[in-house]
Amino acid sequence: AQSVTQPDIHITVSEGASLELRCNYSYGATPYLFWYVQSPGQGLQLLLKYLSGDTLVQGIKGFEAEFKRSQSSFNLRKPSVHWSDAAEYFCAVAPSGGYQKVTFGTGTKLQVIP
Amino acid sequence: DTGVSQDPRHKITKRGQNVTFRCDPISEHNRLYWYRQTLGQGPEFLTYFQNEAQLEKSRLLSDRFSAERPKGSFSTLEIQRTEQGDSAMYLCASSPPVSQETQYFGPGTRLLVL
Numbered sequence: 001a002q003s004v005t006q007p008d009i010h011i012t013v014s015e016g017a018s019l020e021l022r023c024n025y026s027y028g029a030t031p032y033l034f035w036y037v038q039s040p041g042q043g044l045q046l047l048l049k050y051l052s053g054d055t056l057v058q059g060i061k062g063f064e065a066e067f068k069r070s071q072s073s074f075n076l077r078k079p080s081v082h083w084s085d086a087a088e089y090f091c092a093v094a095p096s097g098g099y100q101k102v103t104f105g106t107g108t109k110l111q112v113i114p
Numbered sequence: 115d116t117g118v119s120q121d122p123r124h125k126i127t128k129r130g131q132n133v134t135f136r137c138d139p140i141s142e143h144n145r146l147y148w149y150r151q152t153l154g155q156g157p158e159f160l161t162y163f164q165n166e167a168q169l170e171k172s173r174l175l176s177d178r179f180s181a182e183r184p185k186g187s188f189s190t191l192e193i194q195r196t197e198q199g200d201s202a203m204y205l206c207a208s209s210p211p212v213s214q215e216t217q218y219f220g221p222g223t224r225l226l227v228l
Contacts, residue, residue: 032215043205043219090156094215102217104156
């Protein structure tokens with residue numbers, strides 16, 4: 001069965017600092033990988049996804065993530081955080097091809113301090 | 115494209131009552147998903163429709179839960195004889211025929227069972 005681990009429940013960064021949110025997955029083959037963001041009272045918004053090909057993927061709002069097969073990781077990065085990035089971030093995994101049953105991690109809550 | 119909508123946004127009910135939630139997917143999205151999200155957790159898959167056919171149900175979906183998508187458009191999720199443990203955010207998502215891996219989420223229905 002597929003699973004996702006987000007080891008950091010809560011992260012605090014200063015505005016303008018760089019950010020890296022960790023994600024490790026467990027799946028027998030190369031999966032599809034996603035990062036979603038959820039702001040209070042809002043649904044989940046897709047930031048970026050990895051399906052195949054280039055292991056460094058660019059997303060919206062200046063986010064990027066790198067798929068590292070050897071480490072079973074898909075960490076999310078942003079070079080300079082803005083106060084509006086404060087939210088909860090979810091990493092997710094799904095089997096490649098066919099039906100897309102997505103499994104989410106438990107999330108990392110990001111706090112941005114001025 | 116008006117996005118996925120869910121109704122109601124909030125529901126407070128007494129234990130033992132029945133509740134029904136509605137989800138309107140993005141037009142022409144043939145796949146529709148229901149998830150449940152509790153505090154401090156990521157969304158957990160409940161069930162999935164392709165057009166009007168319910169193709170998979172999670173073991174989380176007890177006999178008290180039923181979902182329908184009668185005409186392949188909107189969907190309803192009914193919980194009978196609600197229990198306090200049913201208190202959660204219920205999220206709906208849809209995905210298009212092309213790029214099926216990308217799920218678009220609604221704002222959710224927050225249920226509180228007293």
